[in-house]
Each structure stands twice: as structure tokens, then as C-alpha cells.
Amino acid sequence: MEEPRRKSYGTTAVAFFDRVQIKNLMTKRISIQIVYNEKECCSTVEVIMSKKLILDVDTGIDDALAIAYAVHSPELELLGITTTFGNISVEEATRNSLILLEKLGADAPVVSGAQKPYARELFKPYSRHIHGEDGIGNQLKGSPSRQAASGDAADFIIGQARRYEGKLTLVAVGPLTNLAIALDRCPELPQLLDRLIIMGGAVTVKGNVTPTAEANIYADPEAAAYVLGAGFPLTLVGLDVTMQTLLPQHEVDKWREQGTELGTFMADMTDFYMEAYRNFRPGIAGCALHDPLAVGLAIDSSFVETRPMHIVVEVGDSAEVGRTREVPGKDQAHSQTSIDVALEVDAERFLRHFLSRVV
CATH class of the missing domain: 3.90.245.10 (Ribonucleoside hydrolase-like)
Incomplete structure (x- = not known):
């Protein structure tokens, strides 16, 4: 089946389908029923309204x-x-x-x-x-x-x-x-x-x-x-x-244990804050x-x-x-x-x- 056309808006990908049914529009999360080429290609999904x-x-x-x-x-x-x-x-x-x-x-x-x-x-x-x-x-x-x-x-x-x-x-x-x-x-x-x-x-x-x-x-x-x-x-x-x-020390330690640059930076930074509180x-x-x-x-x-x-x-x-x-x-x-x-x-x-x- 041909893929629906997509257009990118920053980090958001928008697909153009034949018919989109939107439910619960006033909520922060809305349900969308998507139909493409007269076939339902996706069940009801949750879309976050930012x-x-x-x-x-x-x-x-x-x-x-x-x-x-x-x-x-x-x-x-x-x-x-x-x-x-x-x-x-x-x-x-x-x-x-x-x-x-x-x-x-x-x-x-x-x-x-x-x-x-x-x-x-x-x-x-x-x-x-x-x-x-x-x-x-x-x-x-x-x-x-x-x-x-x-x-x-x-x-x-x-x-x-x-x-x-x-x-x-x-x-x-x-x-x-x-x-x-x-x-x-x-x-x-x-x-x-x-x-x-x-x-x-x-x-x-x-x-x-x-x-x-x-x-x-x-x-x-x-x-x-x-x-x-x-x-x-x-x-x-x-x-x-x-x-x-209160953020406990053991949760900060888990960031460092991830082994990522961001996790290590955030843990080292927060350790200083934690020590100040102590x-x-x-x-x-x-x-x-x-x-x-x-x-x-x-x-x-x-x-x-x-x-x-x-x-x-x-x-x-x-x-x-x-x-x-x-x-x-x-x-x-x-x-x-x-x-x-x-x-x-x-x-x-x-x-x-x-x-x-x-x-």
C-alpha cells in the first residue's frame, strides 16, 4: 500500500490521510481514527496536544x-x-x-x-x-x-x-x-x-x-x-x-549508571546540590x-x-x-x-x- 504523504513541522510528522475522525477535542489527549484508501490503517490512537x-x-x-x-x-x-x-x-x-x-x-x-x-x-x-x-x-x-x-x-x-x-x-x-x-x-x-x-x-x-x-x-x-x-x-x-x-540520592546515582554523557552530567551537577542540602x-x-x-x-x-x-x-x-x-x-x-x-x-x-x- 502506498505510504501516506508526510510533512515535517520541526519534530512533528504530519500524515495526510483520506479521512481523520477526531474525538474528545477538548481534552489534552485526543483520539483519532485514521482511514486511508478506504481502509482503516490505524486504530484509535492518542495524540498529545502540546x-x-x-x-x-x-x-x-x-x-x-x-x-x-x-x-x-x-x-x-x-x-x-x-x-x-x-x-x-x-x-x-x-x-x-x-x-x-x-x-x-x-x-x-x-x-x-x-x-x-x-x-x-x-x-x-x-x-x-x-x-x-x-x-x-x-x-x-x-x-x-x-x-x-x-x-x-x-x-x-x-x-x-x-x-x-x-x-x-x-x-x-x-x-x-x-x-x-x-x-x-x-x-x-x-x-x-x-x-x-x-x-x-x-x-x-x-x-x-x-x-x-x-x-x-x-x-x-x-x-x-x-x-x-x-x-x-x-x-x-x-x-x-x-x-x-525530595529527590533521593539513589535516583541521582541511577543517572550516572546509565553511562551516557547527559546522565553523568546531570548526576554530577545534582550531587553538588544534594551536598548543599545535607x-x-x-x-x-x-x-x-x-x-x-x-x-x-x-x-x-x-x-x-x-x-x-x-x-x-x-x-x-x-x-x-x-x-x-x-x-x-x-x-x-x-x-x-x-x-x-x-x-x-x-x-x-x-x-x-x-x-x-x-x-
């Missing part, structure tokens, strides 16, 4: 794990990576993102963004004790073979949001400076996105850089306050749930998958249970700067808009899914 995704990162180790998770997930179409200061400088985050994409065999554009906070000159020290001098566990060897895309992160976010109005998911796992700048330039941005998922905050638990503040929010509290109050369709994924998603939390059962969990929600939101809350971010110079706290009902008229805050996580199911994809 989400358009931008990752906004400050590429340290858990960012790198999140990027690998996204690249290896067919449910997601990675339109690009935007970078910011945070764990390391924005220049280093851009370099690390380019190097990692090369190792993953992915060619998504990387666009550099904010070098410093939105409304203040001072910035907390980079997290080199957690992520290494190079941000990826001191595994940097050589330079990327390609350069960052032209333009800046905020304009890239705006351009993609307008191009894919109502269809774009943005996962932000660093300080929220790029988003704050994008909001200044495009006030209607919240209405253009399908979903904004932010890894940041500590609403019901203690912080990890101060007793009350989480690192991403603390790095640029004014940007966080601006973004959280802008009316985005927003899910906040904070330490409330991410500290429950140093500041003796006896902990692994390292937290902060940023990968945010990517996981772009794939399957049922990994967590959320509750709508009115959240404010402490700004200024108080001892609680960077704190994310819920506003009581009587004060909600004067608070930020309601957002979905992740409070429970199916850590075991998420970890299984992450491990099935990342390497």
Missing part, C-alpha cells in the same frame, strides 16, 4: 533540572527560555541555559533579561554555595556553540503572548523582574496568558533565606508584589509544597525539586491542591521584606487580587513522573 511554554529562569541546578524536564515532556512546546539574575548573574544564567539546551539536543531560543531588581539597586549575594561557582555544580566545561537570541526577555514574553493569545503558559522560577518589566510595557499581559506558574513564596511555612522569605521573592520583592497583584491567572508554587518533593539540613532525605514542580504543573495541575488566597508581598526595608502572606478576609479589599496557592502536593506521583522524563 502547550506553548516559556520558561523564565536564573539557571542554577534546579532550573537546569526543570529545563530538562520541560524539553523531554511531549505535552510542552518550549517556545523559548528567558533569563534573569538570581542564583547567578543573568549572563551566567544565559550561558548555562544555552549549554544545557545543547546537551539536551534542543534548539529553543534563549533571551537575556534583567541584570538587577526592578526598583532597587542592591541585590542579595548570588547562591553560589547552593549551585556552585558556575551555577551548575561546577560542571561547566567550555562555552556554548550558539549565542543568545537578540532582544530582551520582556519583549520576547510580550511578543509570544500576543502571538499565542490565550494559549501561552509562562513558568517563572527566578526573581520576577522580567515579568514586572513586561507588565510596564504591556499592561494587558495578564489577559493574554493562559496561565502563569510562579515558583516562589512561603505562605504557610518558614522562608529559606530569612525566617519569612523565600529566595525568588526576596531577590526582588517589588517585582513580586507588582506581578502578584496584576490579575494574572496565577498559580503560586512555594516552599509550602516544593520542600516536600550541609544546611543534616539528615534530609534528598534535595528539593523546587523549579521542576512548577514545570510539572504546566503538564498536570493535579500534582498539587490549591486554594484561592489574597496574598501580599512585604516590600521596603523591614525585617520581613519578601514575605508572602495571606490577607484576612476583612482586609481583602485592600490586598492583591486572589491567586491559587499550592498547599498540598502528591510528591510521590510527581517524583515518578519527573524521573520518567528528566534524563
Whole structure:
């Protein structure tokens, strides 16, 4: 039988058949009945409807794990990576993102963004004790073979949001400076996105850089306050749930045992992160998958249970700067808009899914 004609769109092969019956169109997976030359040549199959995704990162180790998770997930179409200061400088985050994409065999554009906070000159020290001098566990060897895309992160976010109005998911796992700048330039941005998922905050638990503040929010509290109050369709994924998603050492060892260049790189990089966790939390059962969990929600939101809350971010110079706290009902008229805050996580199911994809 003559083969159906095929046309390639990037990594997707599309076949032209006589008749295609599509069922369950509104689901993320659709069933297709294919008939060619009046003969059924394929039974009902599952086709994955990919989400358009931008990752906004400050590429340290858990960012790198999140990027690998996204690249290896067919449910997601990675339109690009935007970078910011945070764990390391924005220049280093851009370099690390380019190097990692090369190792993953992915060619998504990387666009550099904010070098410093939105409304203040001072910035907390980079997290080199957690992520290494190079941000990826001191595994940097050589330079990327390609350069960052032209333009800046905020304009890239705006351009993609307008191009894919109502269809774009943005996962932000660093300080929220790029988003704050994008909001200044495009006030209607919240209405253009399908979903904004932010890894940041500590609403019901203690912080990890101060007793009350989480690192991403603390790095640029004014940007966080601006973004959280802008009316985005927003899910906040904070330490409330991410500290429950622990990656055990024996799973990292399995990556190295694969004997592949990627597996060895990812294991060596993550070993540094694991040791940092052991140093500041003796006896902990692994390292937290902060940023990968945010990517996981772009794939399957049922990994967590959320509750709508009115959240404010402490700004200024108080001892609680960077704190994310819920506003009581009587004060909600004067608070930020309601957002979905992740409070429970199916850590075991998420970890299984992450491990099935990342390497």
C-alpha cells in the first residue's frame, strides 16, 4: 500500500490521510481514527496536544533540572527560555541555559533579561554555595556553540503572548523582574496568558533565606508584589509544597549508571546540590525539586491542591521584606487580587513522573 504523504513541522510528522475522525477535542489527549484508501490503517490512537511554554529562569541546578524536564515532556512546546539574575548573574544564567539546551539536543531560543531588581539597586549575594561557582555544580566545561537570541526577555514574553493569545503558559522560577518589566510595557499581559506558574513564596511555612522569605521573592520583592497583584491567572508554587518533593540520592546515582554523557552530567551537577542540602539540613532525605514542580504543573495541575488566597508581598526595608502572606478576609479589599496557592502536593506521583522524563 502506498505510504501516506508526510510533512515535517520541526519534530512533528504530519500524515495526510483520506479521512481523520477526531474525538474528545477538548481534552489534552485526543483520539483519532485514521482511514486511508478506504481502509482503516490505524486504530484509535492518542495524540498529545502540546502547550506553548516559556520558561523564565536564573539557571542554577534546579532550573537546569526543570529545563530538562520541560524539553523531554511531549505535552510542552518550549517556545523559548528567558533569563534573569538570581542564583547567578543573568549572563551566567544565559550561558548555562544555552549549554544545557545543547546537551539536551534542543534548539529553543534563549533571551537575556534583567541584570538587577526592578526598583532597587542592591541585590542579595548570588547562591553560589547552593549551585556552585558556575551555577551548575561546577560542571561547566567550555562555552556554548550558539549565542543568545537578540532582544530582551520582556519583549520576547510580550511578543509570544500576543502571538499565542490565550494559549501561552509562562513558568517563572527566578526573581520576577522580567515579568514586572513586561507588565510596564504591556499592561494587558495578564489577559493574554493562559496561565502563569510562579515558583516562589512561603505562605504557610518558614522562608529559606530569612525566617519569612523565600529566595525568588526576596531577590526582588517589588517585582513580586507588582506581578502578584496584576490579575494574572496565577498559580503560586512555594516552599509550602516544593520542600516536600525530595529527590533521593539513589535516583541521582541511577543517572550516572546509565553511562551516557547527559546522565553523568546531570548526576554530577545534582550531587553538588544534594551536598548543599545535607550541609544546611543534616539528615534530609534528598534535595528539593523546587523549579521542576512548577514545570510539572504546566503538564498536570493535579500534582498539587490549591486554594484561592489574597496574598501580599512585604516590600521596603523591614525585617520581613519578601514575605508572602495571606490577607484576612476583612482586609481583602485592600490586598492583591486572589491567586491559587499550592498547599498540598502528591510528591510521590510527581517524583515518578519527573524521573520518567528528566534524563
